[in-house]
Amino acid sequence: MVAIKGRGAVSAEVSRRFSLPNREVDGDWLDAVEDIDGPQRHPATTVTEEHPRSILSFNQSPDVPFDRSVNAYRGCEHGCIYCFARPTHAYHDLSPGLDFETRLFAKPDAARLLRETLAKPGYKPAPIAMGTNTDPYQPIEGCYRITRQVLELCLETRHPVTITTKSDRVLRDLDLLEEMARLDLIAVGISVTSLDPALSRLLEPRAAAPAKRLAALGRLAAAGVPVHVSVAPVIPAITDHFLEVILEAAASHGVPSATWIIVRLPHEVAPLFREWLQAHFPDRAGKVMATIRSIRGGRDNDPNFVTRMKPQGVWADLFRRRFRLAAHRHGLGGVQVNLDSSNFRRPATDGQLSLL
Secondary structure: OOOOOOOOOOOOOOOOOOOOOOOOOOOOHHHHHHHHHOOOOOOOOEEEEOOOOOOEEEOOOOOOOOOEEEOOEEOOOOOOOOOOOHHHHHHHOOOOOHHHHHEEEEOOOHHHHHHHHHOOOOOOOOOEEEOOOOOOOOOOHHHHOHHHHHHHHHHHHOOOEEEEEOOHHHHHHHHHHHHHHHOOOEEEEEEOOOOOHHHHHHHOOOOOOHHHHHHHHHHHHHOOOOEEEEEEEEOOOOOHHHHHHHHHHHHHOOOOEEEEEEOOOOOOHHHHHHHHHHHHOOOOHHHHHHHHHHHOOOOOOOOOOOHHHOOOOHHHHHHHHHHHHHHHHOOOEOOOOOOOOOOOOOOOOOOOOOOO
16 A cells, blocks of 8 residues: 555545445546546545535434534545544545545535524524534635634524534634633533654644644633643554653643543444555554454454443553553543533524514
């Protein structure tokens, strides 16, 4: 496997999970494009605007701390090779590999759709999670500003929100986040995988550099925004040696709390990750996958509720113990999100004024 500069995945195979062929041969010029032009080594990023009929997704998963989410984008240009959201592109008959990070979808109607949902008489508020599938502050947010529009609506309606990102672009909305923080409406988590910018460019090629993420954590903490660092994902023999130093760096920036997550490799992520290992770390690929399988009950991934979030075995116990000791050493507490839903006010729609 040959790495592609600026991209995480090294292939663009379409998923066979739904018994679909990789590509339907229909006689057009695209069938012969690689024979004529050679392999497409530098695929460009494209964005398709999507207009769904709803934007708020609900879940009943017993092992995630939220029951609703907004995802303004499909696919993510950050290109993190380990991203557990990659398999969602298979539902569009697109590759969870290169297509996931180059063929993006934006939902410009997100704020309007959310307003309609929040205005319904039966709606009951609870924190909306953003960044649970793809990053709300990936590069195209700079153009579309969909995340900002959603935050503006949530501030207007006093609706609580949690944000997970690996981008310092979150600081562009610091004015909103500060005001939401004063009303107990916001909590932000920024994930940091390593402190080595060269390694980060391989793992997450278009995400913010580690130093920028740490600086963003510090700015948010200084502004009074509830924030935590997430050492995620921890990848055995690739990033785990950064666990303690990430916590130390976060604490030095005034971050009060931290969490960690071991790498997960659902569906097509596992073969993509193995390709990435062969391209970048062939000398330790076997060790990495053997350790992951020991943590996941002998498989590349544990798909079961609850246990998928609780790695088992001696390696998992070691990482857990290391995290606890380092967090205690640097005065970092556990992540506690206590947001206020009691001041929610239903939004006006169709230009009508609220009576309250």
